[in-house]
Amino acid sequence: MSDEEEKCPVCIPGLPAWLATFGDLMALLMCFFVLLLSFSEMDVLKFKQLAGSMREAFGVQNLIKVEDVPKGTSIIAQEFSPGRPEPTPLNEVRQMTINNDMNTLDIRAESGESDILESLQGEAERQKEQEEQEQAKDKAIQFAAVLSREIDEGSIEIETDGKKIIIRVQDKGSFTPGSATLKDEYIPVIAKIRDLLLNIHGKISIEGHTDNIPADGKIFTSNWDLSAARALAVANEIFADVRIKQKRFVIVGRANTRPIVPNNTAANRAINRRVEIIIERGRDDESIDRIKVKEATETEPDSLSSEEIF
Numbered sequence: 077m078s079d080e081e082e083k084c085p086v087c088i089p090g091l092p093a094w095l096a097t098f099g100d101l102m103a104l105l106m107c108f109f110v111l112l113l114s115f116s117e118m119d120v121l122k123f124k125q126l127a128g129s130m131r132e133a134f135g136v137q138n139l140i141k142v143e144d145v146p147k148g149t150s151i152i153a154q155e156f157s158p159g160r161p162e163p164t165p166l167n168e169v170r171q172m173t174i175n176n177d178m179n180t181l182d183i184r185a186e187s188g189e190s191d192i193l194e195s196l197q198g199e200a201e202r203q204k205e206q207e208e209q210e211q212a213k214d215k216a217i218q219f220a221a222v223l224s225r226e227i228d229e230g231s232i233e234i235e236t237d238g239k240k241i242i243i244r245v246q247d248k249g250s251f252t253p254g255s256a257t258l259k260d261e262y263i264p265v266i267a268k269i270r271d272l273l274l275n276i277h278g279k280i281s282i283e284g285h286t287d288n289i290p291a292d293g294k295i296f297t298s299n300w301d302l303s304a305a306r307a308l309a310v311a312n313e314i315f316a317d318v319r320i321k322q323k324r325f326v327i328v329g330r331a332n333t334r335p336i337v338p339n340n341t342a343a344n345r346a347i348n349r350r351v352e353i354i355i356e357r358g359r360d361d362e363s364i365d366r367i368k369v370k371e372a373t374e375t376e377p378d379s380l381s382s383e384e385i386f
Contacts, residue, residue, distance in 0.1 A: 205239070208239045208357065209236070209238055209239055211357065212236050212238070212239050212240065212241055212357055213236050215241055215276065215357070216234050216235070216236045219234050219241065219243065219272055222272060223243075223265075223268060223269070226268075229248075230246060230248055231245070231246050231248050231249045231250065231262070231265065232244065232265065233246065239356065239357050240354055240355065240356055240357070241355040241357065242352055242354050242355075243269060243353040243354075244350050244351075244352050244353075245265075245266075245269075245310060245351040245352070245353070246346075246349075246350050247346055247349035247350060248346065249261070249262055250265075250351070251306060251309075251349075254291065254292055254294075254295065254296070254302070255295070256295075256296070256302060256305035256306045256308075256309050257309060258310070258313060263313060266310060266313040266314060269314070270313070270314045270316075270317055270320065273314065273320065273353075273355070274317070274320065276355060277357065278355050278356050278357040279324055279326070279355075279356045280324050280325050280326070280353065280354070280355050280356075281325070281326045281352075281354040281356070282307045282310055282311045282314075282326070282327050282328070282351065282352070282353055282354075283303075283307055283328040283329075283330050283351070283352045283354065284302070284303035284304055284306040284307030284308075284310075284329045284330060284351050285303055285332070285334060285335070285349065285350050285351070286299040286302055286303045286330075286331055286332050286348070286349055287332055287335070287339050287346075287348045287349050288332045288335075288339040288348075289339075289345065298331070299331040299332050300329050300331045301329070302331075303329035303330055303331045304327070304328070304329025307327050307328060307329055307351055308327055310351050310353070311327050332348065335348040336348055336350075
């Protein structure tokens, strides 16, 4: 053996002692960082903002391969979506991008907006109906002022039913029992009513009513004939003025089917014997037909038949 080999210390078998301490230190450091990660929380809002900025900066790759250029996107969202984009705070306008034949947009209101619109429309309709009822009451008051003497005598009654104005010609002084001929002294009263009808728009119905006592059969076979004849007698007196538009009128005989009070006394039967002039305020039938014809000829003149127009 040489002198150098004799001077070299004998190597101890196994790993060095410092390596065990170093391994323990690394394990402790790893546990420390795992604990730090587990205690940390992610800010989702900042992450989404960061992700959105990255999408706007670099764009979004379309997962579906299409040959056409995109035709429509969401109003707010800047990225392209081949299907339906996520809801936005505003109304959404969408269009399919994989169908060349589609040329219309799909417009969907935000949730709850349709309910609000329906509520507003219902409120407007109720307000309009109330205004029309008030107008009918005001018009009825004007009629009552003109026919005040007849009302005091009990030969005329005026009332309102919603938007309707009812002028009730009582049996007292107008017709003789079992007859459908107006008395001569009652004709001026009908003339006053006729002058009032000239200045009001709407559909007018003249309805005759009787009590429950059957007709004697000498002139009229039933109360239906008598009620219709009395309504027609009032209508003919109104039609004596050529300025009256007869197209607005409907003549109806009701017999004893709609009594005001029970037919159990002579006084009640006298109340039920009447002719009612019912005015439904609004545009008359002639003006309505004229508007329908005008709209039909301006929009689709060939698509409407005469039955649909009139």
